[in-house]
Amino acid sequence: MKAAAPPVGELPGCPPGTLFEGRRALSEAGVHRPLQAGIAGTALGGAVSVVLSGGYEDDQDSGHQILYTGEGGRDPRTGAQTAHQLLTRGNLALARSHLLGQPVRVVRRVAGATYRYDGLFLVTACWHEVGRSGYRIWRFLLESEAALESEGTTAATAAPERHATTRLRRLSRHGAQVKAWHDHTCQLCGLRLLTPAGPYAEAAHIRPLGQPHGGPDTPENLLCLCPNCHVQFDLGGVGVAPDLTLLGRPGALRQARAHHVDPAQLAYHRTHIYSEEPGPMA
């Protein structure tokens, strides 16, 4: 008999705002089981809850948006980063939540040993960067589900489009042009996906638009991709080397005469989105 998967989402009798005295109480209520770790969950099932206790200087918390730093690689005595953070344990769990579009319970330490359950958040971005220490750290953007919903129902919102997954994808003004240059052929795998209404392709930003990445909406920052390659590219399973050969699979980036791809954006994707780590089910 396998242990029951930890419950995801809202817990009955525990609405946002519920207070807990100490980690023990949090644990016994099932809101956040571990007594010390900040991330709860499994490598396959994803993260189910996180605790923000202000331990990371780099974390930013603006209420509905939280920039969360992954775990590991720190000296337990000094807290200094002394090794790369790996996509394992809690970091992998959060990356799985991103992939699965699975909500994460967020708990904040509000004073002393008092913790407050603050509702469900989605992992809307997942990337890595090299910090001042010279070591790689993983970062996760958590956004309040409630805030995302009200954003979606606000008629005034412009370009952002959220699909079934939590990947934030925005429409490009130059998408049609880039697709035309490539005749709707995927630049990664060469597929030209046919439908009765015509060939289908997607315009994929190399360096994602908007925070935290801040990529430009220009043709030089776009690729013409099939839906499968688009997903894998956005989630870091495939990258493009400086010589335009592919990373993570055989092949090379297909080019069109009129379409200049900015090497700097490909470099950004390599150093922040693409990851060589094979993942739990490779």
Added chain:
DNA sequence: GGGCCCGCAGGG
């Protein structure tokens, strides 16, 4: 199923 390793505690 058992040990091992780990962490945004908590108190002294």
Added chain:
DNA sequence: CCCTGCGGGCCC
């Protein structure tokens, strides 16, 4: 500030 801690995921 330092050290003991405890449950849980995960690998053997």
